Amino acid sequence: MTIAEFIAGQLFNKGVRYVFGIPGGPSIPYLEAFRKAGIEFILTSNESAAGIMADVTARLTKIPGVCHATSGPGATNIATGIGGALLDRSPVIVFTSEMSDKMINRTTQMNIDHQRLFEPLTKATFRLNTSNVREVIENAIKISLSSYPGPVHIGLPADIADAVVNNDPVTEHTIEEPLHDIDLNRIVTLLENSRSPILAAGLTAARLGVKNELLQFLDKYRIPVVLTPMAKGLLPEEHECYAGVLFHSLSDYLEDLYERTDLIIGLGYDPVEFNYESWVPDVPLVHFDMKMTDMPSSVNSVQYIGIPEEWFKMLGHLNKSSIVFQKNIMEGIRNEMNAVFEGFTGHFGPAAAIKALQDELPEDSVITADVGSHLHLIGQFWKTGNKGKVIMTNGWSGMGFGIPAALAAQLNNHEATVVCITGDGGFLMMAGELITAKRYNLPVIIVVFSDGELNLIKVKQSWKNIAPYGTFLYRDDLFASEVFLGVQVIRVDSYESMRKAVIEALSADEPVIINAVIDPEDYQWLIVKR
Numbered sequence: 001m002t003i004a005e006f007i008a009g010q011l012f013n014k015g016v017r018y019v020f021g022i023p024g025g026p027s028i029p030y031l032e033a034f035r036k037a038g039i040e041f042i043l044t045s046n047e048s049a050a051g052i053m054a055d056v057t058a059r060l061t062k063i064p065g066v067c068h069a070t071s072g073p074g075a076t077n078i079a080t081g082i083g084g085a086l087l088d089r090s091p092v093i094v095f096t097s098e099m100s101d102k103m104i105n106r107t108t109q110m111n112i113d114h115q116r117l118f119e120p121l122t123k124a125t126f127r128l129n130t131s132n133v134r135e136v137i138e139n140a141i142k143i144s145l146s147s148y149p150g151p152v153h154i155g156l157p158a159d160i161a162d163a164v165v166n167n168d169p170v171t172e173h174t175i176e177e178p179l180h181d182i183d184l185n186r187i188v189t190l191l192e193n194s195r196s197p198i199l200a201a202g203l204t205a206a207r208l209g210v211k212n213e214l215l216q217f218l219d220k221y222r223i224p225v226v227l228t229p230m231a232k233g234l235l236p237e238e239h240e241c242y243a244g245v246l247f248h249s250l251s252d253y254l255e256d257l258y259e260r261t262d263l264i265i266g267l268g269y270d271p272v273e274f275n276y277e278s279w280v281p282d283v284p285l286v287h288f289d290m291k292m293t294d295m296p297s298s299v300n301s302v303q304y305i306g307i308p309e310e311w312f313k314m315l316g317h318l319n320k321s322s323i324v325f326q327k328n329i330m331e332g333i334r335n336e337m338n339a340v341f342e343g344f345t346g347h348f349g350p351a352a353a354i355k356a357l358q359d360e361l362p363e364d365s366v367i368t369a370d371v372g373s374h375l376h377l378i379g380q381f382w383k384t385g386n387k388g389k390v391i392m393t394n395g396w397s398g399m400g401f402g403i404p405a406a407l408a409a410q411l412n413n414h415e416a417t418v419v420c421i422t423g424d425g426g427f428l429m430m431a432g433e434l435i436t437a438k439r440y441n442l443p444v445i446i447v448v449f450s451d452g453e454l455n456l457i458k459v460k461q462s463w464k465n466i467a468p469y470g471t472f473l474y475r476d477d478l479f480a481s482e483v484f485l486g487v488q489v490i491r492v493d494s495y496e497s498m499r500k501a502v503i504e505a506l507s508a509d510e511p512v513i514i515n516a517v518i519d520p521e522d523y524q525w526l527i528v529k530r
């Protein structure tokens with residue numbers, strides 16, 4: 001068996017069905033081996049989309065996502081997606097073509113040091129040789145899946161794909177977990193004595209899918225829950241304990257709760273999304289996660305490191321009879337936030353556009369969001385309910401995420417209604433991937449909030465009393481056509497026309513772009529100043 005065939009076979013056995021990327025000359029034997037093994041190579045327009053598609057595939061399937069790029073420019077392009085997998089905690093294996101041993105230290109076309117390039121972007125990086133193939137593949141998969149999950153890079157020297165795999169011994173990589181002293185007594189005392197705790201659930205909790213455990217816990221202990229953006233969907237918005245999403249639109253309304261709390265409980269809370277010190281009030285914090293986090297000394301905290309089953313067991317030390325659930329305060333906050341949002345739906349801005357989408361899309365739609373002002377509104381006001389899903393990047397926060405994320409979600413579930421909501425800036429970064437959607441018959445709906453500007457940055461300029469500069473995108477209409485790269489474009493400029501467009505797009509079995517020409521004024525009022 002050749003090295004290429006062995007790798008393809010191993011990946012297939014682990015459940016991998018797609019490899020995303022753009023080939024170079026040295027990729028050819030690998031692509032052929034993937035094809036023969038039953039793994040489809042998904043060609044993208046830019047490798048950064050391939051990295052994002054691998055990340056989202058991994059999030060959805062819980063199997064490492066795999067992507068591939070050629071040397072030099074291919075590797076630097078894919079690096080953006082890999083950074084995302086690192087900071088959004090997604091298990092990805094990225095293969096890049098590297099020079100042969102003979103050429104690696106020579107001055108030659110496309111040659112840069114991939115090992116150094118990927119070192120800060122991954123959990124581990126390896127260079128394959130003819131005697132470490134089994135070991136590298138096995139360990140790479142194991143490392144990518146271990147907590148926190150993340151990307152692993154494997155460099156493929158250009159001349160070894162067709163070499164025969166040896167039966168070399170495998171040294172299993174051991175994942176060392178540092179020992180930590182857990183101050184159980186302090187945690188128990190804090191939990192037992194708290195009268196008004198707030199639970200902040202985050203990325204780790206969402207990734208581990210503790211929704212049912214959380215719901216069962218809340219049946220017993222009614223306490224307010226705030227979610228980080230990437231934990232959106234972990235608790236339905238209509239649940240009486242649901243308070244809101246941190247960091248996103250109008251999240252300053254949640255401060256009413258912070259003023260009344262005596263304990264913050266971080267539940268699978270990964271500060272990569274939003275550091276504790278940026279929001280926690282001056283009360284103790286008990287942090288539950290699978291990994292120790294770097295906690296600033298300014299936060300009065302104690303960490304419990306373990307598995308979710310243990311977190312919930314520890315939470316049993318809360319004293320149900322002494323906890324006061326301030327139902328009115330909770331309802332007040334939620335109602336006020338919703339009323340402010342609703343107040344903006346009278347003209348065609350982002351609030352009305354979101355409302356039209358929410359009114360027409362099926363409850364179980366998968367929404368992928370890009371990065372910018374629009375994300376702040378989606379994060380806070382999209383209702384995932386019990387069936388919906390929102391996929392976003394908040395650890396990495398790279399514009400251009402939304403479109404490839406939608407393609408990956410659709411590829412992994414052809415029956416799902418998949419809708420990408422993106423700003424026009426993010427759309428322009430990934431516009432070429434519309435061809436990818438066409439090529440693979442992915443009937444995604446791409447909703448572009450066309451306001452002609454990089455709004456989030458413009459809003460931040462205004463906070464500093466600085467006139468807009470470097471944030472203006474285009475004059476006139478972004479598309480000025482009913483077709484873009486062969487994809488139908490429906491232009492809308494009102495709540496009603498948006499609703500109609502959504503209905504039309506839902507019945508198409510090919511990709512559709514909805515060009516929502518919005519007045520961005522709402523953002524100025526709805527984005528929280530930080």
Ligand SMILES: Cc1ncc(C[n+]2csc(CCOP(=O)(O)OP(=O)(O)O)c2C)c(N)n1
Nearest residue numbers: 372373374398399423424425426454455456
């Ligand atoms: C790759 C990348 N470049 C730049 C930024 C900084 N940034 C964050 S939001 C934003 C503006 C996004 O504009 P647009 O896509 O039009 O969305 P809007 O804010 O208008 O909703 C920028 C430039 C980023 N997060 N990622």
